[in-house]
Amino acid sequence: MRVGFDVSQTGAGKTGCGYLAHGLVHALAAGPQPPDFVCYPQFGDLFWEPAPASCARPGGGALGPMFKWLDSSRRFWRNPPQDFEARLGDPDIVHSNNFFCPKGLGKARLVYTLHDLSFLTNPEWSTEQNRVGCMEGVFRASLLADALLANSQATLDHFLRVFPHFPRERAWVMHLASRFGPGCPSEQPKRLRGVEPGKFWLSVGTIEPRKNQVRLVEALARAGGSAPLVLAGGKGWLMDDMARLVAELGLGSRVRLTGYVGDAELAWLYANCLGFVYPSLFEGFGLPVLEAMSLGAPVVTSNVSSLPEVAGGAALLADPLDPESIAEAMRRLESDPELRAALSRRSLERAAQFGWDKAARVASEAYKAALSLPKRNPAP
Amino acid sequence: MNTESFKDVIRDITTGFRAEAPLPAWFDRLLMLNQRLWRWWDLGWRALRRLVPALAVDRRPGETPLIGVDLLPLLPGGANGGAKVLAINALEAMAALAPDWTFVLVTGEASVAELKELECANLKVIPAQRSWQVKPPRRLLGRPVDAWFCPFTRPYFQHPETPLVSLVHDLQHHYYPQFFSEEERRGRDQTYQLVARRATLVACVSDYVRATVLDYTNLPPRKVRTVFTRLPERLNPPGEAQIEAVLARQGLTRQGYLIYPANFWPHKNHAVLLTALGLHAATNPGSGLKLVLTGADTGAAAELRQAAQAMNLGERVLFTGYVSDEDLAALTSGALALIFPSLFEGYGMPVAEAMAMGVPVLCSNVTSLPEVGGEAVLLFDPRKPEDVAAAMTRIAVEPGLAAELSQKGRARAASFGGSQRMARDYLDLLDEAMRRLGVQSHVCEGVSADGVGGRVFAAFGPAPGRQWIEARFRNEGSAPVACEALLDGKLVSPRREIAPGSEWKLDRLASPYGGCLEINFDIPPGHDTVPGIRCLALRLTGGQTCDLLRSSQC
Numbered sequence: 001m002r003v004g005f006d007v008s009q010t011g012a013g014k015t016g017c018g019y020l021a022h023g024l025v026h027a028l029a030a031g032p033q034p035p036d037f038v039c040y041p042q043f044g045d046l047f048w049e050p051a052p053a054s055c056a057r058p059g060g061g062a063l064g065p066m067f068k069w070l071d072s073s074r075r076f077w078r079n080p081p082q083d084f085e086a087r088l089g090d091p092d093i094v095h096s097n098n099f100f101c102p103k104g105l106g107k108a109r110l111v112y113t114l115h116d117l118s119f120l121t122n123p124e125w126s127t128e129q130n131r132v133g134c135m136e137g138v139f140r141a142s143l144l145a146d147a148l149l150a151n152s153q154a155t156l157d158h159f160l161r162v163f164p165h166f167p168r169e170r171a172w173v174m175h176l177a178s179r180f181g182p183g184c185p186s187e188q189p190k191r192l193r194g195v196e197p198g199k200f201w202l203s204v205g206t207i208e209p210r211k212n213q214v215r216l217v218e219a220l221a222r223a224g225g226s227a228p229l230v231l232a233g234g235k236g237w238l239m240d241d242m243a244r245l246v247a248e249l250g251l252g253s254r255v256r257l258t259g260y261v262g263d264a265e266l267a268w269l270y271a272n273c274l275g276f277v278y279p280s281l282f283e284g285f286g287l288p289v290l291e292a293m294s295l296g297a298p299v300v301t302s303n304v305s306s307l308p309e310v311a312g313g314a315a316l317l318a319d320p321l322d323p324e325s326i327a328e329a330m331r332r333l334e335s336d337p338e339l340r341a342a343l344s345r346r347s348l349e350r351a352a353q354f355g356w357d358k359a360a361r362v363a364s365e366a367y368k369a370a371l372s373l374p375k376r377n378p379a380p
Numbered sequence: 381m382n383t384e385s386f387k388d389v390i391r392d393i394t395t396g397f398r399a400e401a402p403l404p405a406w407f408d409r410l411l412m413l414n415q416r417l418w419r420w421w422d423l424g425w426r427a428l429r430r431l432v433p434a435l436a437v438d439r440r441p442g443e444t445p446l447i448g449v450d451l452l453p454l455l456p457g458g459a460n461g462g463a464k465v466l467a468i469n470a471l472e473a474m475a476a477l478a479p480d481w482t483f484v485l486v487t488g489e490a491s492v493a494e495l496k497e498l499e500c501a502n503l504k505v506i507p508a509q510r511s512w513q514v515k516p517p518r519r520l521l522g523r524p525v526d527a528w529f530c531p532f533t534r535p536y537f538q539h540p541e542t543p544l545v546s547l548v549h550d551l552q553h554h555y556y557p558q559f560f561s562e563e564e565r566r567g568r569d570q571t572y573q574l575v576a577r578r579a580t581l582v583a584c585v586s587d588y589v590r591a592t593v594l595d596y597t598n599l600p601p602r603k604v605r606t607v608f609t610r611l612p613e614r615l616n617p618p619g620e621a622q623i624e625a626v627l628a629r630q631g632l633t634r635q636g637y638l639i640y641p642a643n644f645w646p647h648k649n650h651a652v653l654l655t656a657l658g659l660h661a662a663t664n665p666g667s668g669l670k671l672v673l674t675g676a677d678t679g680a681a682a683e684l685r686q687a688a689q690a691m692n693l694g695e696r697v698l699f700t701g702y703v704s705d706e707d708l709a710a711l712t713s714g715a716l717a718l719i720f721p722s723l724f725e726g727y728g729m730p731v732a733e734a735m736a737m738g739v740p741v742l743c744s745n746v747t748s749l750p751e752v753g754g755e756a757v758l759l760f761d762p763r764k765p766e767d768v769a770a771a772m773t774r775i776a777v778e779p780g781l782a783a784e785l786s787q788k789g790r791a792r793a794a795s796f797g798g799s800q801r802m803a804r805d806y807l808d809l810l811d812e813a814m815r816r817l818g819v820q821s822h823v824c825e826g827v828s829a830d831g832v833g834g835r836v837f838a839a840f841g842p843a844p845g846r847q848w849i850e851a852r853f854r855n856e857g858s859a860p861v862a863c864e865a866l867l868d869g870k871l872v873s874p875r876r877e878i879a880p881g882s883e884w885k886l887d888r889l890a891s892p893y894g895g896c897l898e899i900n901f902d903i904p905p906g907h908d909t910v911p912g913i914r915c916l917a918l919r920l921t922g923g924q925t926c927d928l929l930r931s932s933q934c
Contacts (some may be wrong), residue, residue, distance in 0.1 A: 123763035164662040165691040
């Protein structure tokens with residue numbers, strides 16, 4: 001079996017989509033019957049990796065078509081040439097991971113990873129350019145995908161609700177896994193010298209409306225206590241509002257922004273926080289919750305979208321729209337060491353249920369089914 | 381200091397706009413070196429042009445202006461979309477409204493035959509000559525061109541001397557760059573920059589477009605005007621028999637379908653519409669609502685047709701291909717509603733047309749569409765399929781909604797007025813451009829009729845014609861006062877004293893590209909104004925007079 005695998009987002013600055021592709025392709029390559037891979041560091045017209053050499057390439061397999069310019073890459077993927085499949089390396093399966101859905105496949109089966117559909121309900125959370133690209137990709141996938149891998153049951157249900165024509169039997173739920181685990185390298189971030197282990201709240205993610213840091217900071221003000229809140233993650237497009245709010249609430253000394261942190265620093269933060277608070281308004285999966293659990297952090301998260309599914313009863317759930325609800329959970333956690341210990345234990349148990357090998361098994365099953373079922377709407 | 385006016389001046393100067401350039405710029409500069417020579421040259425040139433009709437390029441319009449209309453991008457058939465409909469209708473109405481004006485339509489060879497049908501006593505069609513793009517004509521049909529009108533935005537043949545009114549339809553390439561190829565984007569960018577530099581006035585088809593132009597080009601607001609598109613009666617309301625005949629031919633039932641008249645362009649958002657129809661069908665199994673998509677058959681149409689099949693909507697979605705205006709009117713009249721989920725419009729003509737025919741409208745809440753639809757339409761977010769589906773379901777099941785929207789729509793369309801009113805607006809705009817009324821920007825501070833501050837500062841934009849700056853001050857006090865003057869930062873009048881009872885005068889040629897004048901007076905300590913000094917005049921003269929003194933702020 002020859003699999004053309006989109007690794008376009010597995011470069012240096014990985015996000016959730018990139019970790020999925022990275023984890024999955026390595027797990028598949030390490031599995032019992034590894035397929036031949038053709039890797040596509042440039043895939044589609046949405047995402048452009050400036051340093052394609054940094055993308056995943058298990059076993060030094062073949063590379064797909066490479067382009068020097070974004071424009072020529074776009075032209076190739078948008079208007080497939082006559083010898084499209086030959087140039088893709090004649091794969092049996094093309095697996096897309098970055099929302100782009102190729103057209104023009106006459107023979108190869110198309111497997112599509114679905115990350116999330118927040119752009120359908122809250123288009124204002126993303127740029128218009130990104131939204132248009134995602135919409136086009138998901139719409140086309142609903143017509144062309146021979147197998148669909150949704151990263152959570154919540155995402156799959158959402159997809160099937162909006163695209164009722166998609167055949168249910170061609171869809172699978174493939175959970176992500178954490179790249180951390182007990183014993184992985186950890187190091188206290190230099191910028192947080194004053195923060196003591198076990199005495200800070202942690203939240204991870206770019207500062208943006210969807211991640212709901214605004215209500216988290218309000219909840220921190222309501223919850224009282226003295227533990228600072230560490231916000232780890234890049235500066236998003238809501239920074240000014242955030243700084244203003246923090247100043248208004250008089251929390252200047254209690255809210256600490258780290259900016260982008262490396263893996264070892266992140267591991268230290270997860271392993272040493274008082275509690276991991278993640279009141280996101282919408283997630284396709286919610287990888288930070290699983291990562292926190294894999295290092296035994298007690299977790300407070302939202303009761304919406306995929307988050308209860310990932311938490312699986314091992315976390316405190318709160319209404320992300322109600323700061324009081326978040327504050328209540330934080331108060332409970334702070335005042336009750338036994339609850340913290342119990343949640344920490346349950347976190348580790350829950351995290352152990354996820355693994356890239358499991359994801360790879362689901363993907364292999366989907367590949368087999370895609371090959372045995374007739375191709376949907378093949379290109380002429 | 382009035383910052384808004386000041387910004388205007390800076391914007392004007394930075395666009396590099398120059399309303400009138402009778403001579404090459406280097407010649408102007410050469411003559412500017414000698415003030416006296418320049419003034420004589422100017423007077424002589426003006427007199428000569430008055431006496432010799434062939435030289436009368438800057439003829440003051442009024443009686444019988446000749447308007448050149450640049451229709452080079454016009455293509456035969458429907459490939460220009462709404463822009464062509466607007467241009468043709470506006471020109472016809474303008475020619476009818478202003479019988480003493482002459483309109484010369486300049487177009488490519490391919491479109492001459494089609495445009496010839498419009499010809500009448502004061503509307504002529506001529507093919508463009510190849511050499512014009514290099515050497516723009518100042519005269520058409522043996523008469524000087526008083527102004528150019530560019531309904532397709534880009535001026536191809538405008539001589540820099542001739543006033544220009546350019547019509548901007550939208551700046552979509554700026555907001556949705558991914559819908560355009562690199563070449564298209566670059567071409568559009570060039571067009572708008574050319575317009576910003578050259579146009580005397582810029583017309584926009586809606587307030588939304590005007591706002592985006594101001595956002596994007598940095599043009600002074602008073603140069604950018606909205607001429608609201610008013611063509612609701614373009615489609616003739618069809619008769620009952622005609623509607624029935626067309627519906628029967630297409631296999632449709634009255635009010636059993638929604639119609640979306642649009643070409644299959646990416647911003648028309650057909651994917652969300654199909655998704656919404658699928659959602660509607662899934663949640664309302666009893667509803668047999670259909671969807672009619674007009675628009676020319678292209679590759680994108682084939683792809684959508686395949687999509688509809690794959691979505692099990694093959695029976696519900698009807699692709700008619702390009703339809704004639706009569707058929708479109710009949711199809712729209714017979715529809716339950718017009719649905720318009722476009723992501724980007726400069727105006728949105730089908731919405732206005734449907735309202736005029738009393739057909740309920742469901743449309744996007746973005747760009748110009750809320751402005752056109754107002755309260756008379758059902759708005760939805762075109763980015764959310766579930767929102768669009770909810771609107772479909774509402775119009776299909778909610779009793780009385782269709783009737784209410786229909787009635788409100790008719791009232792709203794009637795309030796727009798007809799193409800006559802739009803044509804009148806365009807004529808007024810052209811007239812204003814020809815007379816160059818209020819075109820020049822200026823700002824002044826430190827002086828008023830009552831007194832003079834220590835420092836007088838006046839800035840002015842590019843000239844509507846040649847400009848002279850004139851300043852006169854009289855010392856009515858008892859002590860002499862020293863002063864100096866700088867024009868564009870250059871010392872033009874060195875420091876000297878004005879004796880009591882005497883006058884100080886400055887009379888200089890100012891740059892036609894705009895500039896600033898500063899006059900510094902010695903001010904005794906403890907005074908706000910210079911005692912005794914009164915300003916008699918501070919103005920720009922030349923093409924037209926602009927009184928800086930009156931507009932000054934202390």
